[in-house]
Amino acid sequence: MKIEPKEITIDSDSGKEIASFGYYDGIEYAKQNNLNQTTEFKDVFNKTHFIVYCGDVIVSVNKTDYPNIIRRIS
Secondary structure (H helix, E strand, O other): OOOOOOOEOOOOOOOOEEEEEEEEHHHHHHOOOOOEOOHHHHHHHOOOEEEEEEEEEEEEEOOOOOOOOOEEEE
């Protein structure tokens, strides 16, 4: 089963895309992609780490990842 994020947000300044997963799905996604936990967003943007924020797991994704999910611009 493919794990899908709840939402994807595009940063209006940088154009970088951040996906939010529910906690358990996000932890599984992190394991499958060998991501380490961090508290620094710069590490997340390097696509090597994830952040747990308000019960969600936040990771950086590419524009081509999850084309079926509509992006939200912030």
